[in-house]
Amino acid sequence: MAHAAFFIVAAIAVVSALGLVLRRNAIHGALFLVVNLGSIAVLYQTLGAEFLAWAQVIVYAGAIMVLFVFAIMVLIPGKEETGPDPRRAWRLLALPAGALLFLQLIFVVSSARGGAGSGAPPVGGVAAIAGLLFTRYLFPFELTSVLLLAAMVGVLLLARRRV
Amino acid sequence: MVPESYYVGLSAILFTVGVVGVVIRRNPLVMFMSIELMLNAANLALVAFGRRVGNGDGQAVVFFVMAVAAAEAAVGLAIIVAIFRLRRRLSVDDLSLMRW
Numbered sequence: 001m002a003h004a005a006f007f008i009v010a011a012i013a014v015v016s017a018l019g020l021v022l023r024r025n026a027i028h029g030a031l032f033l034v035v036n037l038g039s040i041a042v043l044y045q046t047l048g049a050e051f052l053a054w055a056q057v058i059v060y061a062g063a064i065m066v067l068f069v070f071a072i073m074v075l076i077p078g079k080e081e082t083g084p085d086p087r088r089a090w091r092l093l094a095l096p097a098g099a100l101l102f103l104q105l106i107f108v109v110s111s112a113r114g115g116a117g118s119g120a121p122p123v124g125g126v127a128a129i130a131g132l133l134f135t136r137y138l139f140p141f142e143l144t145s146v147l148l149l150a151a152m153v154g155v156l157l158l159a160r161r162r163v
Numbered sequence: 164m165v166p167e168s169y170y171v172g173l174s175a176i177l178f179t180v181g182v183v184g185v186v187i188r189r190n191p192l193v194m195f196m197s198i199e200l201m202l203n204a205a206n207l208a209l210v211a212f213g214r215r216v217g218n219g220d221g222q223a224v225v226f227f228v229m230a231v232a233a234a235e236a237a238v239g240l241a242i243i244v245a246i247f248r249l250r251r252r253l254s255v256d257d258l259s260l261m262r263w
Contacts, residue, residue: 006165010173021184033196047210064236071240094186105175123219132223144230151234158241
């Protein structure tokens with residue numbers, strides 16, 4: 001049962017990722033990416049990471065995708081990849097290179113000497129993650145706020161109308 | 164319980180699709196979305212390994228990756244919008260000024 005659910009969600013994730021890459025229309029790609037992020041949230045849930053599953057939906061599918069869709073709307077989609085591609089032959093080299101990368105990844109992962117799993121029950125509730133974030137990872141957590149502030153100021157500077 | 168290796172294999176597939184997407188597409192917005200795809204594949208692998216180890220450290224790292232991805236998306240999209248305002252076109256092949 002769990003295996004069947006995993007394979008269904010994994011198939012949705014792979015198909016939506018391929019849709020993002022292969023569709024010409026950027027807005028279709030954005031919608032495929034939403035589906036992909038949602039299916040990854042489901043996979044987090046099956047891994048026991050409940051907090052991350054909801055953070056994924058809120059931060060990625062909510063905030064970041066709204067940003068993407070807004071940028072696509074502003075930038076007039078569908079007009080940028082219509083002409084013939086002068087470097088098509090070079091770009092198609094990405095397919096064998098990607099296959100090679102995939103084989104490498106599988107090789108590295110499968111040859112890793114993983115110790116036996118601890119068998120501990122998965123921790124992923126809000127309390128467990130919050131306990132980690134506010135004790136062991138307190139300093140990176142505070143640095144994250146500085147990073148977000150810097151990003152906000154940078155975006156304001158970039159989006160300023162030149163006079 | 165589904166073994167972690169399945170999740171890691173799926174993560175490898177998604178990462179590869181993201182890499183191919185960055186290389187074969189010309190629209191910088193789609194390239195950005197492919198980068199998000201790669202980040203998510205890495206996150207999935209981190210959560211899977213975290214379950215195998217049996218503590219929440221992997222999930223804490225994923226939390227930070229999400230925050231950095233949000234900052235990266237905001238700044239990157241602002242740069243793309245600024246470039247579009249300047250040149251009125253949107254193709255990465257035009258942006259070769261800083262390439263050797």
